Amino acid sequence: MNIEDLLRETLSDMAREERPPPPGRFLQVGGGRSRRRGLALAAAAAVTVMAVGSTLVVGGLSSRMTVSEPPVGQGSGEVPVEVLRNRLTVKEGLRLTDVFKRLSNVTGRPVKEFEQAAKHGGALGLPAYAKGRLEGFAFPATYEVSPTSSPAEILAAMVARFNRTAEDLDLVDGARRAGRTPLEILTIASIVQAESGTNRDMPKIARVVYNRLDLKPARKLEMDSTLMYGLNKYGITASNKDLRSRSPYNTYMRPGLPPGPIGNPGADAIKAALKPAAGSWLWFVTTDPKKGVTKFAGSESEFLKLKEEWERNRGNR
Template sequence: MKRDDWNVPPGPDEADGERDGRERQDGPPDGPDRPDDPEDPGDLIAFSDEGGEDDERARADRGRRGLLLLVAGGSAVVIAAGLAGALTLFRPLMRPADFEGRGTVPVVVEIAPGASAGQIAEVLVKAEVVASARAFVHAVEERGQSGSLRPGRYLLRKRMAAASALDSLLAPQSRIRKRVTVPEGLRAAEAVARLAKGSGLPAAELSKVLARPADLGLPAYAKGAAEGFLFPATYDIERTTTPRDLLRSMVRRFRRAAAQVGLEAEAARLRLTPREAVVVASIVQAEGGRESDYPKIARVIYNRLASGAKLEMDSTVMYGLGKHGIVASNAEIKRDTPYNTYMHPGLPPGPISNPGEAALSAALRPAKGDWYWFVTVDPQRRITKFTDKESEFVKYREELHKRLGQHH
């Protein structure tokens, strides 16, 4: 079965601390008497007045060189001072990108054994926990915590400051202790038993919370009943998780799935209330074999409702009797409960299981067809046959009973 499981681009590169220091210097024209090195002592030699016109020309050339070197040297000092000021001014812009604060929505991240600070940083960036890998690595190095990060699953938040993310990874309460998977189709009491076994939370405490549906944050159309609204998925159990927290998270997860499939709008299109759509989905989940059959099962339900016929679903009969199975005996079919759809027309009064997203979607988007009956002729291989002929339905029922007789 499908399981529902519980990642901001790196920030801009830090600006280089150095810039290209090359600078254009205009010197005297090339000539045989041009020194190779401005530091050459020849530029410091004092010339006598002797030598005539050639000496005058030489002295003038040398004077111009000295002035040019003085100006060039002064420019270098000015440029160096400007660079230092610019670096001071823009230093905050050169820091790695980072968020501020403790973050927004929760997110679960998994740290692999042996992961380095850089590898952990990349995981956090992918999960949108930190803004840049370098910001997190800098926080780790600044505190000397490279050897303190442990593998495991952690509950963090998106858009956290790198230092806050590090604090959370070092805090024991952030580490998730266990994971529990609740499969599709369980009833509320069965889901509680599965949660208790997998989480270590007391079953009695979970049952007490379940008995107070007003505490669960159910949608108004649930009419105060949790059955059908505890969404099957994988849940992470933290050190601080309470029974109420866990069951409320299941209802929140249902709300998310309902929004994803457009439950309220699509139910209205089918002239159903959202609760009725969940009831249909719960029957589809209980009766269905393969997910590909779910839309066909939903269509059978709607075809029978449209014709005014009783649903005659064995799964609803068994739910009303507190039993399991998709094949009810003749004696069980004659037992009168509100969920006996052989005796009472229309949908049963409430969901008979907690459906997953595929069943919800099928209830809202049924297949097209004239089928009026279906039989899961091979429950082990989940083979279901559909028909609009009663004679074929009887034959499929006999095929199922024969197969069940062979297994007993």
């Protein structure tokens, strides 16, 4: 039984109780069900995540309060705060800084509160291989958030959704089979997400990353997406000054993968990182960014032709 199921079961039990359960209810270590529920609630930072279609409804223990002012169109009296939710969609590939801005805009809470909550990775339920860093683990999805949900509860819900996806995709064992750590797989997935124009290109782009890493000696990845992340900039074309950056995310200068994810990838990008397409490509070029056309090359001469095609399309815009 996963964390979300345990939380759902616990909330169902709580709904049948006349009085709020004592805090010790969630912290008992004796007994199978009590222990499992206690661990689940602790790991998810007392947050509930319930799926409603493609939307995840987020609520924490603070959300079990009531408000005396009813929503417009409803009668007077106390109204469960759960009915007053904000809906937000976190798109695939967003950097954590942009996720915080989106959360702040929707909830009205300062960005600093989300930044502070993100510093406590263990309380958010991050897996050990995240090394306490939230980037890459704030899973993209649509969430409905109660106004009383704290930043920690919201972020914990996103991590819980990531953990569920990682379990569904068999991320840990899949990484082992690929000869990589789970964090490396997620880092590759974040690059794939950032570099892909469409989902169908993702397995091929993942193959390019692997082919470059697997060369002896390894070839530098030379990805603008990683370079721009390290510079906290956006764009698809790096300047000469950018290329000289000493950032650990400058994969034009440093071999191998960057230190960690450069955004928060979705399930398709993670799948591609786990199961890349078969091929000998070492380059890819988005020859027509407007139409999202990406082409792949296995030799430098092919790559130069694709680059010329990109230049022509850019000049026609």
